[in-house]
Amino acid sequence: MSIEWIEQVLQLTVQMGTVYLLASLGEIYAERSGVLNLGLEGMMLMGAATSFMFTLAYGHLSAILTSIIVGALMGLILSILVVDMKLNQVVVGLAMTMLGAGLSGFFTFPEVRKNLLLRLNPSLPEEVLLIQQAQKLPEIQIPLLSNIPVIGKMFFSHNLLVYFSFILSIAMWFILFKTRIGLTIRSVGENPSMADSLGVNVYMVRRMTVILSGVFASLAGAYFFIGFHPFWREGVTAGRGFIALALVILATWSPMRAILGAYLFGGVETFQYRLQLFGLGAQSPYFLAMLPYILTIMTLIIISTESIKKRIGAPASLGIPYAREE
Amino acid sequence: MNGNTDSNVLNKKFSRRKFLGVTKATAIGGVIAAGVIGGVAGYLAGSTSAPTVVKTQPGVPTTITQPVTKTVTTTASVPVARKLRVGYIYVGPVGDYGWSYGHDRGRRWADERFGVNQVESTYIESVPEAEVSGAITSLVEKGYELIITTSFGFMDPTAEAAQKYPDRYFVHISGYKSGAAGNAPENMSAAFAEFYQLYYLNGLAAGAVTETGVVGYVGAYPIPEVVRHINAFVLGANYAYKKRTGKNIKAHVSWIFEWVAPEKARSAAIALVEEKNCDVLAFTEDTPAVLQVAEEYQKKGRKVWSFSHYSDMREYGPTAHLTGQIANWGPIYLDFYRMVATNSWQTADIWTRIGDYMPYRWRLPPEKSTAGKPEGTVYLAPLNPVIPSEWQLEIKKKYEEMKELIFEPFSVEGNLGEPIRDQNGEVRIKNGERADHDTLWNMDWHVEYIEEPLPR
Numbered sequence: 001m002s003i004e005w006i007e008q009v010l011q012l013t014v015q016m017g018t019v020y021l022l023a024s025l026g027e028i029y030a031e032r033s034g035v036l037n038l039g040l041e042g043m044m045l046m047g048a049a050t051s052f053m054f055t056l057a058y059g060h061l062s063a064i065l066t067s068i069i070v071g072a073l074m075g076l077i078l079s080i081l082v083v084d085m086k087l088n089q090v091v092v093g094l095a096m097t098m099l100g101a102g103l104s105g106f107f108t109f110p111e112v113r114k115n116l117l118l119r120l121n122p123s124l125p126e127e128v129l130l131i132q133q134a135q136k137l138p139e140i141q142i143p144l145l146s147n148i149p150v151i152g153k154m155f156f157s158h159n160l161l162v163y164f165s166f167i168l169s170i171a172m173w174f175i176l177f178k179t180r181i182g183l184t185i186r187s188v189g190e191n192p193s194m195a196d197s198l199g200v201n202v203y204m205v206r207r208m209t210v211i212l213s214g215v216f217a218s219l220a221g222a223y224f225f226i227g228f229h230p231f232w233r234e235g236v237t238a239g240r241g242f243i244a245l246a247l248v249i250l251a252t253w254s255p256m257r258a259i260l261g262a263y264l265f266g267g268v269e270t271f272q273y274r275l276q277l278f279g280l281g282a283q284s285p286y287f288l289a290m291l292p293y294i295l296t297i298m299t300l301i302i303i304s305t306e307s308i309k310k311r312i313g314a315p316a317s318l319g320i321p322y323a324r325e326e
Numbered sequence: 327m328n329g330n331t332d333s334n335v336l337n338k339k340f341s342r343r344k345f346l347g348v349t350k351a352t353a354i355g356g357v358i359a360a361g362v363i364g365g366v367a368g369y370l371a372g373s374t375s376a377p378t379v380v381k382t383q384p385g386v387p388t389t390i391t392q393p394v395t396k397t398v399t400t401t402a403s404v405p406v407a408r409k410l411r412v413g414y415i416y417v418g419p420v421g422d423y424g425w426s427y428g429h430d431r432g433r434r435w436a437d438e439r440f441g442v443n444q445v446e447s448t449y450i451e452s453v454p455e456a457e458v459s460g461a462i463t464s465l466v467e468k469g470y471e472l473i474i475t476t477s478f479g480f481m482d483p484t485a486e487a488a489q490k491y492p493d494r495y496f497v498h499i500s501g502y503k504s505g506a507a508g509n510a511p512e513n514m515s516a517a518f519a520e521f522y523q524l525y526y527l528n529g530l531a532a533g534a535v536t537e538t539g540v541v542g543y544v545g546a547y548p549i550p551e552v553v554r555h556i557n558a559f560v561l562g563a564n565y566a567y568k569k570r571t572g573k574n575i576k577a578h579v580s581w582i583f584e585w586v587a588p589e590k591a592r593s594a595a596i597a598l599v600e601e602k603n604c605d606v607l608a609f610t611e612d613t614p615a616v617l618q619v620a621e622e623y624q625k626k627g628r629k630v631w632s633f634s635h636y637s638d639m640r641e642y643g644p645t646a647h648l649t650g651q652i653a654n655w656g657p658i659y660l661d662f663y664r665m666v667a668t669n670s671w672q673t674a675d676i677w678t679r680i681g682d683y684m685p686y687r688w689r690l691p692p693e694k695s696t697a698g699k700p701e702g703t704v705y706l707a708p709l710n711p712v713i714p715s716e717w718q719l720e721i722k723k724k725y726e727e728m729k730e731l732i733f734e735p736f737s738v739e740g741n742l743g744e745p746i747r748d749q750n751g752e753v754r755i756k757n758g759e760r761a762d763h764d765t766l767w768n769m770d771w772h773v774e775y776i777e778e779p780l781p782r
Contacts, residue, residue, distance in 0.1 A: 008600060012593070109421040132423050133618065133642055224589075231588045231613050231642075234419045238587065273580045273590075273597040279778060286583075 003149055009270060010154040017266025018162045019224045019237075023244035024251065024258045025165075025172055026216025032176065032253055033209040034189040034317045035082060038093020040217045041241025042100020043074045047221030049104035052232045053113070055134040057120040060226060063134075064161070067222035068215050074100065075214020079207040086321035097241070105234040132232045134225070137161065161223040173255035185209060189315030192322040202322050217241065243292075250296045252303060252312045265292045410440070410667045412659075413470035414449035415461050417477035424586050424612025426451060428636045429476045429499070432655025439656065440663045455479035462487040466494055472666045474659065475499065488514035495666050499655070500551075502767070505673030517658050517676040519703045522558040522766065523728050524651035524680070525608065526735035527697075527706060527721050528633050529562020531648045532606035533575060534717035535631055539567055540576045542604030544594045544616050546585050548781050552610045554769040556776070558735050559608045564775050565742055566717060577776045578602045588615035595619040599630055602777075606631045606648070614639040620646035634707040649698070649721075650707035657683035657703050677763070678703040681729035689729050695722035736761030747774045 023040055030037045037043075047067040054063035074096065081092045106112060114129045137159035146156040155166065176182035185205055187195040192202045224237055243265060251258035272288045303313050414433055418426035430449065437445050448470070450461045458480045465473050466487070474497045475484045481501035488496045488511040496514040498504070505512035532541050541563045543556050556579060564575040578601075580594040591611040596619060598604040607630065609616040620632035621643035632643060634650025658676060661683075665671045681687050684702040698708040706725060709718055727733035737760045738745055746755035748771040755761060772780045 005600075012596065016593075105419065105421065127641070131641060133614075136622075229589045229592050229615065229618070231423075231615055231618060233423065233586065233588065233613060234421060236588075238589070269590075270593055273582070273594040274601055276580050276594075276778065277578055277597060277601045 007150055007153040009267070009274070010150065011157060012270040013263050013267040014154055014158065014162060015228060015266070016269050017263040018158075018165050019220050019228060019240055019262075020244050020247050020265050021165050021169060021220075021258060021262035022161070022223055023217050023220035023241060024247045024262060025169055025255055026213035027244060027248045028251070028253050028255055028258060029172070029176070029185060029209040030213035031248060031318055032189045032315055033185045033206050034192060034315055034320065034322065035079075035206050035210050035213075036089045036093060036319045037075075037078060037096075037210060037213045037217075038090055038245070039074065039078055039096025039100065040093075040213070040244055041237060041239065042097035042104075043071055043214050043217035044221035044224065044237045044241045045100045045104040045235065046070050046074055047218030048225040048236050049108050049221075049232075050218070051222035051225045052108065052134055052230075053116060053120065055226055055230075056128055056131075057117055057124065060135070060137055063226060064219070064222060067218045071215040071218020072211050073214070074218065075211035076207075078214065079210035082321065083203055083206045083210060086323055089319050089321070101235055108232060108234070134230045134232070136230045137227045159227050161219070161227045165223075169255045169259050176255060186315070188322075189317060192317055193325070196322075196324060202324075206322070217244075220244070246293060246296045249314075250292070250299050252299065253315065254312075261292075264295070268292055408667070409443075410445045410472065410663055411470045412445060412447040412472045412474065412663065412666075413465035413468075414447065415453050415458060415465070415473070415475045415477075415480065416449055416451045417455070417479070418452060418586065420449065420451050423614070423637065425636065426476065428653055429655055431637075432659055435654060435656025436659035436663055439660050440667075444667070445663060453480075459483045459487065466491050471495060472497070472662060474662070485510040485514055495662070495671055497659075497662050502675070504675045506675040512673050513671065515662065515674045515676065517674070517678070519653040519655060519658070519678050521651045521653070521704060522554050523735060524704055524706055525555045525558040526562040526740065527725060528608055528649060528651065529559040529564070530566045530717060530721050530724065531562075531709070531713050532559070532608065532631070533563040533566025533568075533570065534713050534720075535648065536563070536567060536575070536606050537629065538603045538605045539571070539573060540578065540602055540604045541606045541608070542595070542598030542602065543577065543579045544591050544598070544607065544609035544611055545579050545581045546610040547583060548581060550767060550769045553772070553780065554736075554766050555610060556608075557769065557771075557773045560773050560775050561735055561740050561746070563606070564773075565740065566720070568742055575775050576602075578604060579772075579776055579778050581781060582611065584611070586612045588613040588618075591615035592619055595632075599623065599628075605629055608633055609635060612636065614642035617643035617646060631710075631712075638707055640708070647707070647710055648713065649709045651704065652700070652707050653704050654700065655703065679728070679731075680704060680725060681731065684729065687729055689726035689732070692719045692722040692726065695726050697722045697725040734760040736766065748772060749774055749776065749779065 023044060027037055027040060047070060050067040050070045051063040054066045078092065078096055081087050082089045107116060110130055117124055117129050139157060139159050142156040146152045176185065184200055188200060188202050188205045196202050221237055224240065225232065247258060247261045247265060250261040268288055268291060275288065303309055414429065416426035416429060418424060420426050420430040433447055433449065437447050453461045455477065458475060462473055462483065472495045476499040478500045481498050481503050484496050484498045485503045492511065492513055494513065498514065498516050500518050501516050503510040504514050504516035507516065541560070543559060545552050545556060560575065560577040563577065567573065567575040578598055580598055582590040582594050584590055591609060591613065592615050595607055595616045598607060607616050607620055617632040617639050620630040623630035624645040630646060631648045632646050633648055634640065634652060636653050638652055639650065640647045658678065680702065682702055690696065697706045699705065709721065724733050733739060736746065736755055738755065738757050745753045745757055748754050751774065754771060770780070
């Protein structure tokens with residue numbers, strides 16, 4: 001096991017883990033404010049489909065921007081349904097997953113895709129219209145820093161969205177735990193009526209966090225497509241939105257711990273094929289893949305004990321729609 | 327088609343048509359009037375779109391009524407003109423690159439060759455294996471006569487449906503149950519387009535270009551089909567590499583336990599290249615993921631090669647693409663269309679290889695070989711010029727020989743005269759032996775050149 005080997009495994013771990021990291025960051029905010037966004041998978045799919053289409057039509061920048069807009073729209077729909085109309089968050093969330101899966105499949109169905117692409121950019125050459133891959137985001141090596149042994153490859157030899165996820169996870173941890181805005185969000189998730197009586201606009205806070213979770217889920221989908229493996233197929237994210245949901249619990253609703261959790265999930269996914277080549281793991285391929293979930297369940301058990309619950313437990317009013325008592 | 331069973335179904339569902347059939351058999355003069363009544367009956371039976379078609383029994387005059395006020399009448403001496411109705415059931419979405427997409431391409435191919443005016447085909451996509459019975463029933467109820475199910479998991483429900491609806495015809499892809507094999511009713515056939523010979527040729531190309539002497543394979547599931555493809559590939563690679571250098575090839579296999587999972591295939595491919603220094607990667611996974619990885623390495627200046635699988639995937643790896651295996655299911659479907667349309671059904675267990683369904687089945691000299699061109703049901707993707715010319719000739723020679731089944735990969739000739747041994751050193755194919763159907767169909771051992779044990 002040479003240094004290069006470790007460097008490479010770490011680099012691939014970060015590449016894979018960024019999908020989970022981005023998706024879970026937004027979800028943490030939504031859940032901290034008391035809204036469970038189960039539509040993560042559908043929003044990721046919409047983001048991936050949008051990034052696919054727009055990368056073909058206008059390139060990467062437009063792809064990232066449009067997937068942010070699409071994610072915000074998906075978040076907005078969800079927020080109207082669960083925050084304003086106070087519908088059951090589990091049912092609506094699952095419906096959003098199906099909506100996203102269906103819409104993304106429809107817009108990218110060969111015939112529909114061809115027409116849409118021509119509408120978007122009539123000057124596209126014929127062979128692009130039916131292809132199922134797009135240009136991958138270029139890697140940007142950060143000079144000097146990327147030459148540092150071990151961590152150089154892990155942190156400084158990636159594409160733009162990965163760097164973005166590093167900065168965001170730290171910034172979002174800071175906002176959530178060290179600023180007034182974060183305090184407001186957390187108070188809304190713990191005790192919305194108390195927050196309301198203190199003059200916090202509970203609905204607005206929840207709307208914003210849900211839209212944010214839509215944006216991040218969509219970005220995660222866009223990253224998965226143009227940043228990780230640029231081949232389109234229906235349902236391309238293959239359930240990774242639900243893994244991100246498990247990750248939020250594993251990270252106990254903290255953006256900082258989400259980094260570790262995301263790389264744990266990512267690492268296991270990368271590592272399992274390497275392990276096979278050492279003659280391990282092929283007999284029971286799901287054993288390794290199962291480990292992060294066992295950790296998640298253990299986390300759930302640990303945080304459900306009374307003493308720990310008070311410190312790092314789930315937001316007290318998670319999943320409960322807030323109705324103001326007049 | 328048996329007239330008796332046919333009238334049974336008419337009796338059940340289209341009683342007016344039965345009446346119609348009887349009148350027409352007696353008086354040709356009533357044909358046009360019958361056509362009108364038949365049109366009404368067809369309309370009532372739920373056929374919505376134009377043109378309305380009257381299905382009749384063989385040996386009697388046929389009427390086709392079209393909304394465009396045009397009535398065509400033929401008699402028995404002229405080929406029967408009726409619109410064949412074919413329903414397909416796919417396990418995945420057709421908008422995809424993979425397996426179901428390939429079948430849908432086959433459907434369109436067969437429709438076109440049969441004549442789009444002669445056949446009305448439809449499909450139901452993304453059918454979960456548990457729900458296939460319902461899908462078959464709905465096609466039967468809508469009057470589809472030939473029903474083609476295209477996933478292994480659809481086999482038993484298809485066989486049950488064949489039992490239940492003896493007046494319809496069923497074709498199941500990738501299974502082993504058919505009337506011909508004796509484990510299903512006579513109105514069911516089985517078919518599969520087999521790739522192991524092409525994998526062997528891919529292996530020859532791999533052995534001819536590898537510099538590290540290590541080849542890799544990203545496998546879907548450790549089932550006999552994939553195992554024999556891996557073995558064929560590795561045998562071919564060893565043949566070429568040993569002939570070139572005198573050394574045995576080394577081969578590694580990484581399993582992803584999915585049929586369609588590009589991101590997993592990607593991780594597995596990278597692991598093979600980085601861990602074991604493989605520089606040629608073959609795969610069984612329905613997307614070009616492995617080829618895309620190879621292409622990325624090529625762009626970074628590292629020579630890694632890969633192949634096409636099921637479809638021509640060259641555009642996903644223009645540099646890294648060596649050759650590959652391509653399937654066209656169309657000719658198989660067309661065959662069944664013709665059987666049903668002409669009432670000449672014969673149950674069959676079809677396992678197509680190189681040479682089957684080809685217009686010209688004799689072997690050609692290597693320099694005139696059609697290797698790399700579309701033909702038959704399974705054929706080789708275009709050969710990359712980086713394969714040295716003497717090996718291109720060798721590949722073409724073997725491709726042509728396989729058209730007449732002269733050369734068999736699973737024989738000592740396919741292994742440079744050596745008996746084929748498994749990983750325990752046990753001889754599996756002896757001198758003078760050729761693998762037969764059952765050996766291939768049930769293969770559960772790896773050839774000796776593969777380093778990882780076969781998971782079981």
